Amino acid sequence: MAKAKTWIEPHPSGIYVKPADLWIDPSRPVERAAVTHGHADHARSGHGAVFATPETLAIMALRYGVDAEASHNQAYEYGDGFERGGVRFSFHPAGHVLGSAQILMEYQGERIVVTGDYKRRPDPTCARFEVVPCDIFVTEATFGLPVFRHPPTGDEIAKLIGAVRAEPDRAVLVGAYALGKAQRVIAELRGAGWDAPIYIHGALEKMCQLYAIHGVDLGELRLVSETDKAEMAGQIVLAPPSALNDRWSRRLPDPVTAMASGWMRVRQRARQRMVELPLVISDHADWDELTATIAEVNPKESWITHGSEDGLLRWCELHQRKARALHLVGRDLEEEA
Amino acid sequence: MKRFAALIDRLIYTRSRNSKLALIVDYLRHTPNPDRGWAIAALTESLDFPAVKAGTVRTLLATRVDEELFRLSRHFVGDTAETAALLWPDAQGKKADLSVSEAVDALAATSRSDAPAVVASLLDRLDADGRYALLKLALGGMRVGVSARLAKQAFAQAFDVPVDDVEELWHAIAPPYAPLFAWGEGRAERPDLADVAFFRPFMLAHPLEDGSVDLADYAAEWKWDGIRVQIVGGGGETRIYSRGGEEISGAFPELVAAFDQDAVIDGELLVRGEVQGGEAASFNALQQRLGRKVVSKKMLADYPAFVRVYDLLAVDGNDLRGLPWSERRRQLEAFVPRLADSHFDLSQVIDAADFDDLATRRAGARDAAIEGVMLKRRDAPYVAGRRAGLWYKWKRDPLTADCVMMYAQRGNGRRASFYSDYTFGCWTDGGELLPVGKAYSGFTDEELKWLDKFVRDNTLNRFGPVREVEKSLVLEVAFDSIHASKRHKSGLAMRFPRISRIRRDKPAEEADRIATLQAMVT
Numbered sequence: 001m002a003k004a005k006t007w008i009e010p011h012p013s014g015i016y017v018k019p020a021d022l023w024i025d026p027s028r029p030v031e032r033a034a035v036t037h038g039h040a041d042h043a044r045s046g047h048g049a050v051f052a053t054p055e056t057l058a059i060m061a062l063r064y065g066v067d068a069e070a071s072h073n074q075a076y077e078y079g080d081g082f083e084r085g086g087v088r089f090s091f092h093p094a095g096h097v098l099g100s101a102q103i104l105m106e107y108q109g110e111r112i113v114v115t116g117d118y119k120r121r122p123d124p125t126c127a128r129f130e131v132v133p134c135d136i137f138v139t140e141a142t143f144g145l146p147v148f149r150h151p152p153t154g155d156e157i158a159k160l161i162g163a164v165r166a167e168p169d170r171a172v173l174v175g176a177y178a179l180g181k182a183q184r185v186i187a188e189l190r191g192a193g194w195d196a197p198i199y200i201h202g203a204l205e206k207m208c209q210l211y212a213i214h215g216v217d218l219g220e221l222r223l224v225s226e227t228d229k230a231e232m233a234g235q236i237v238l239a240p241p242s243a244l245n246d247r248w249s250r251r252l253p254d255p256v257t258a259m260a261s262g263w264m265r266v267r268q269r270a271r272q273r274m275v276e277l278p279l280v281i282s283d284h285a286d287w288d289e290l291t292a293t294i295a296e297v298n299p300k301e302s303w304i305t306h307g308s309e310d311g312l313l314r315w316c317e318l319h320q321r322k323a324r325a326l327h328l329v330g331r332d333l334e335e336e337a
Numbered sequence: 338m339k340r341f342a343a344l345i346d347r348l349i350y351t352r353s354r355n356s357k358l359a360l361i362v363d364y365l366r367h368t369p370n371p372d373r374g375w376a377i378a379a380l381t382e383s384l385d386f387p388a389v390k391a392g393t394v395r396t397l398l399a400t401r402v403d404e405e406l407f408r409l410s411r412h413f414v415g416d417t418a419e420t421a422a423l424l425w426p427d428a429q430g431k432k433a434d435l436s437v438s439e440a441v442d443a444l445a446a447t448s449r450s451d452a453p454a455v456v457a458s459l460l461d462r463l464d465a466d467g468r469y470a471l472l473k474l475a476l477g478g479m480r481v482g483v484s485a486r487l488a489k490q491a492f493a494q495a496f497d498v499p500v501d502d503v504e505e506l507w508h509a510i511a512p513p514y515a516p517l518f519a520w521g522e523g524r525a526e527r528p529d530l531a532d533v534a535f536f537r538p539f540m541l542a543h544p545l546e547d548g549s550v551d552l553a554d555y556a557a558e559w560k561w562d563g564i565r566v567q568i569v570g571g572g573g574e575t576r577i578y579s580r581g582g583e584e585i586s587g588a589f590p591e592l593v594a595a596f597d598q599d600a601v602i603d604g605e606l607l608v609r610g611e612v613q614g615g616e617a618a619s620f621n622a623l624q625q626r627l628g629r630k631v632v633s634k635k636m637l638a639d640y641p642a643f644v645r646v647y648d649l650l651a652v653d654g655n656d657l658r659g660l661p662w663s664e665r666r667r668q669l670e671a672f673v674p675r676l677a678d679s680h681f682d683l684s685q686v687i688d689a690a691d692f693d694d695l696a697t698r699r700a701g702a703r704d705a706a707i708e709g710v711m712l713k714r715r716d717a718p719y720v721a722g723r724r725a726g727l728w729y730k731w732k733r734d735p736l737t738a739d740c741v742m743m744y745a746q747r748g749n750g751r752r753a754s755f756y757s758d759y760t761f762g763c764w765t766d767g768g769e770l771l772p773v774g775k776a777y778s779g780f781t782d783e784e785l786k787w788l789d790k791f792v793r794d795n796t797l798n799r800f801g802p803v804r805e806v807e808k809s810l811v812l813e814v815a816f817d818s819i820h821a822s823k824r825h826k827s828g829l830a831m832r833f834p835r836i837s838r839i840r841r842d843k844p845a846e847e848a849d850r851i852a853t854l855q856a857m858v859t
Contacts, residue, residue, distance in 0.1 A: 146402065147410045147423035149465070245753045247793075257753075265423070266414050267349055267469075274753055276350045308413070314405050 004136055007087070007107055010303065010326045015114060015138070017105060019085035022051075024103060024114050034089060036116025037100035038063060038179055049073060051082065053091050055099025055214055059179065062210055078127060094118040095129035096283050097180030098211055104132050113297070114138040117306070119282065120289040121153065124187040125180070125216045129293075137299035138326070142284040143262055144308035144315075150262055150286040156279045157188045160236070163256060163277050168234040171199075172277065173255040175241035178204050180283050182238050183211045185260050186218045188281075189236065197222045199232055201239035201248070229253050245274055262286065291315055338435045338463055340368055341376050342470035348380075348481035352749050357482065361491035372437040374513025377492070379437075379474045380483045383512055386444040388452045389475045391417050397453045401426060418472035425468050428461040435462045437474070438513070444475050486581040496521030501538045501721035504582050509535035534569040536578045537601060537650055537658070538721035542711060542728035549692040550729065555712040556662065557687040557695055560730055561645055562620045562708040562818070562832075563607035564627070568592070568644065571599045571654075577606075588629045589642050595680040600672065603648040603719075604684070607706060608640045618706065620820075620832060645684045646673055647711075650719055658719040665719065699733065704859075708817065709733045735815040736857055737837060738763065739848045741770055742810045745792040746803050748777065755785055756792035756804065759836070761812050763827070764850045770808055771827040771851060779815065779835030788839070811840035811848050819857050829854055 009016040014026035014033075022032040029046030036042055036052075038059030043052075045064035050057065054075040060066040067073065074082065078101065081090030086108070091101035096117040105112045111134040118140065120129050143150075164172045176182040182204050189198065197220040200208065208218055224237060233253045243249060244257055259275045262282030270278035285293065290312060294302055302323040304312050309325035316323035344364045351357050361380075365373050378384050394417060398407050402424045414420040440459055447455040456475065460468050473479050489507055493500035498521055509530045510517050519525035566585070567578045575593045577586045586593050589606070608626060610618025618640075625640045626632070649669040650658050657665050666686075673683045687710065689695035699710050709732035717727040740761035748757035758777040762770040780788065795807035815837040822830035829851070 145410045145413055146406050147414055147420060149423070245747065247754055249754055267346075267419060268415055270350065274352075274749075276352070278350065308409070311406060311409050314403065314409070318403055 003108075004110060004112060008105070008112060008136075010138075010305075017085075017087055019107060020087045020089070022084060022087075022089075025116065032084075034103055035060070036094065036103060036114065037096055039097070039117070042116060051076065051089065053078065053099040053101050056101070057099075058210060058214070059099060059207075062206055063179070092132050093127035093130050095120065095123060095126060098126045098183070098214060098216065100126060102130075102132060104134065110135050112136040112138065113299075115140055117142065117284055118293075119285045120293065121150075123184055123283070124191055125184050125211060131293070131296050134297065135300045136303060137294065137297050137301070138303040138305065139290065139294065139312070140284065140306040141290060141304045141309050141312045142307035143282065143286050144290060144304070144310075144312035146287045146311065148262060148265055148287045150265070150280050150282050153188055153281055154192070156260075156281050157185075157192045160185075160258065160277070160279055161189070161192060161194060163258070164234060164236055167256065170254045170256050171232040171235055171237050171252045172258055173237045173239060173244065173249060173252055174279070175244045175257070175259040175261075175273075175275075176238055178207050178240050181260055181281070182240075183208060183216060183218060184283065185238065185279075185281060186221070187216060190217065190219050194236070195219060196235060199224050199227060199235055199237040201237075201243050203240050203243070204238060224251060241273070287311075294321065295319075338437060338440065338467045338470055340364065341372070341379075341437050341474075342463075342466040344376070345380075345470050345473065345479070345481055346466060348483060354487065358487060358491050358494065361483065361488065362495045365491060365495040370515055370518055371513035374515065374518065375437045375441045375474075377488050377514070378512035380479060380481060381485045381488045382477055382479060384441070384474065385477070386447075386475055388447050388449045389444055389456060391476055393449075393452045393456060394418070394421050394472060394476065397421075397457055398424060400453075400457075418476055418478070419469055422465055422468035422472055425460050425465075427464065432462045432464075435459060435467070435471075440471055440474060441513075484581060485583050489582065492517070492521065502527065504538040504721070505535060506530065507536070507582065508576075508578070508584065534571055534574045534576045536569065536576075536582050536584075537567060538582070539565065539567065539580055539603065540648075540719050540721060540728060541723040542730040543723055543725065545712065545729040545731040549696075550712055552689060552691060552695065554714060554716075555729075556666070556715055557689055558647065558684050558711045558713065559687065559702070559704075559707050560709045560711045560732070561605040561607060561684070562706050563605040563623055563645075565603070566606045566644065567601065567603055567650075568596050569601045570596050571601075588626060588632060590632060591637055592642060592644060592680055595677045598675060599653055600649065601651040602644070602646050602669075603650060604644040604646040604681075606642060606644050608642055610706075620706070620818075643680045643682065645682055646676075647684045648719060661716045661718060662713050663715045699731065702733065707733070732817065735817055735833075735837075736819065737813055737815045738773075738854055738857075739811050739840060739843060740773060740814050741808050741845045741848045742791075742806055742812055743770060743772055743808060744803050744805050745788075752785075755789045757785055757789070759788070759812065761814060762808075763848060763854055764846075766850065766852065772825065773827045773829050773851070773854060774814065774816070774831040774834040776812075776814060776834045776836050779837055780839070784836075784839060809845050811843040811845055812836050813838040813840055818859055819854055821858055827851055827854075829858070 007018050013028050015024040023030045024034050025036055025042040026033050031048040033047040034051040035056055038056050043060050049072040051074050057068040057075050061068040076091050078091055078093050088106040090104045094100040094102045094116055103114045113132050113134040118129050176185050186198055199222050202225055208221055249255055256276050258277035258279055260279040260281040262284055263269045264278035264280045303326050305326035313323055313325055347360050398421050411420045443455050459471055489503045490500055493503045506517055516528040520527050565580045569576050575596045576584055577589055579585050608618045608622040610622055622640055649665055649672050712729040714727045740763055742759050743762045744760040745756040746758040748755055760772050760775045762772045792804055792806055796804045798805040814834050816831040816834040818832045820830050
């Protein structure tokens, strides 16, 4: 696999594809960027040209002011792609958030997949992860430790609904990231039969509208700022995590503080965030999903990034799979250079 | 184990005391014996399984999980029991629920060498939450904020029985407390406590707000600033209980050894201070001795403890609690000479001519270990809790200092969105502000709103949950006493600091200096 290193260079600031003079998920402005999904640690403003799915481009337009209509920015549906400098790029569902994609690159008979962030379990707000065979699999490892096993999403949603019904005089305030997690929790609640209005913090409004435009039905949403305190008793309220213990929460009736995140699996983490109702709902693959995916994709080599690289690296070692943490690769290249 | 695991989980995330109480009440009402008894014993850290230690669990994990992955996980999670609970592979197939009592029986019966196999077979029958509950049960260190006092209150509330009775019975009956539940549910008589070193609930005092009392009706004693204890001896056994009914015998072995009597005394535990010429030292010195499981020889030598005896509740098999204070006092004075004077002395009655004379003496008391004056009705029996008109505490007037707010931190529970904990400082001669204390009470809800807004509008820096504020607000801080302390840069530590006034009128430069506070040190 020495060949791959001649055309793809992992750097701390992103992955550089040499023959195409293009970066994947760069953290600083570049001339050409292919972007896996809309979260801020992958997408940002200031690039010359952006290549992404239509949904990701729309999210970047909303969040970072990227001009989605400009001709230098190109949108590709899942399965589609483009060629540049002899490299064939294509986008495949990653199951992380709306529009999230794995990026497959093919060059002189060699195939590399960059997953961005992904999960394997079903999510009503986005297309499900597809296994794309490849030689080098660049995988995230946010939950790359065996303590992270997310319980079935349905159980966590049932826990949330149970908590609301148990205390009809209180609101349950769920902290959820504004892009992805919030909409997924809402959609999962709808799927579980919760058809009352769901109350949201103003910071979630535009992203929920964007999801609705892209065909994700979120039911009736009401803004907390336009609602009487008393109306929200016995109801579910969503806000970004930063608002949970902020002054903003005083406008809710005696709220029970909940938080939807994979980190909630660890009790001390939940306690540190002053959470009363931890909900283990994550948009990232858990340990079992990460390891099963590597086995299923069965690449010649795995490059591990974003999170607990050491744990997943150790698993690969135990299973005689060739793997390296990406920051190490980046450092090696610098030494060669 | 499912119900117990769910209870622990809820308790971990519940902050308010009343909500914790409600959860335990519900559990006690709806869980059968003996599980509920074992559960409550586990919550209050009253169980010990000598054969099962954290090392047992680590060794065991190594048989199922790669050691390196365990190490990485343990490092991330920060708790061995939780790491093990999450890492232990789910056994295949349906599992019959394991009861708490089955687990307790198995853990109690195992030997050190069999322990890993026994724990493994129990873990295999549980899910992740159940495994966490089991390992916490086995290893202790539950840390769910349930004190013995809270557990007893929950019991009293669950079965509608007087909490004083529960307090008294609790320590006399061993887990899983079957006779206690039988009595609580009205299935049996109140258990008989003869020949047991059991705890008697303390008699407590109301503050004397205004006005005075007639010293013909009330006796006056100094109120000492240590910890109130009850020493129960009898049947070859001696136990020391704190005010909440927690047993603290282990921290004071010299007192246990010195109390060789069939009697129950109520007194103040103090540490003898050199600077006071062998008299009681400040509370600061006593703190060195609190909360220790093992007491070193050096500790015993540096901070020798003794008890100043206030009252005699029982002697030679006779319960004196029904007698008036004057009669108990007579018997107490006759009893104290039976105790070793190296570790026990008698709390003196203040010989004041009248209330004004007493007020003068109280104002003149300069002893660091004096917190104020106690007034006890001469004809009152010893009754549990606070009863109107029987005992009063008349604390010394607090000291005050004008300090400058430096940092603020958010509170808990209802106050989670408010900056309600304040660190304040005073000026050095060089014009530098040094923190002298921290307070989170003394203000009204209205004042809290104002203080919260002040913090938000005047934030200079954020350090995690802490905000550094503009050093412009003067707070008048009241405190009971102030002591020298090596733990603080200012060299000072306040006892019971609280905010007494917000001095918006006073410029920060005019706040008190460290030197002024040093002059108040006792």
